[in-house]
Amino acid sequence: MPPARHAARNLRDARDVLLVIDLQNDFMPGGALAVPDGDAIVPLVNALARGFSHVVLTQDWHPPSHVSFAANHAGHAPFDTLMLPYGPQVLWPTHCVQDTPGAALHRGLEIAHARAVIRKGHHPEVDSYSAFVEADRVTPTGLTGYLRETGVRRVWCCGLATDYCVAWSALDAQAAGFEVAVIEDASRAIDLEGSLAGAWRRLQAAGVARVNSAALSGTEAL
Incomplete structure (x- = not known):
């Protein structure tokens, strides 16, 4: 049963x-x-979190030498794509460097x-969009095991x-056997060359639910 059908239930259950x-x-x-x-969603996320007894946060946590940084590849600029051993990699501006103000939570x-x-992207040689599996698609973060051992069934x-x-986290959560929804109004996109529309197509094809925050409370506002 997709998560959207559970909208009326008490989300304080730790299985969510x-x-x-x-x-x-x-x-x-x-x-x-x-x-x-991006900052506009912070109050809404705070409100959503008050409805859950079980919340997990993630942080990008890159070393200065990280492979995804354009500054570490001579002749390349941010948003170029470079082929790495694990596949194509978008090169990003240097960001979320470990123990810097930019890496801190809002x-x-x-x-x-x-x-x-969950801190991800800390291996210098591989990027990590997903909270579950790094971009080489084989290196786990440990989140799957943690959620299974704590009895989670649904990931929002x-x-x-x-x-x-x-999107990557939602797809990997679904692949790991959890019921998954993306809360659309509590998220924001980069939308690089159609990446947002492409992400929604992949999410729909995988069976990930697309919901609005109001659906979680059963009202028009939290």
């Missing part, structure tokens, strides 16, 4: 997890890799009851960016 993806300073307006309107995020923080995804880390 809210996965809050990459609400970090470098993805906010003015940041190194800003997602348009100061307006109020989810003190979050149970775990929100955050930044819809077409990259949110």
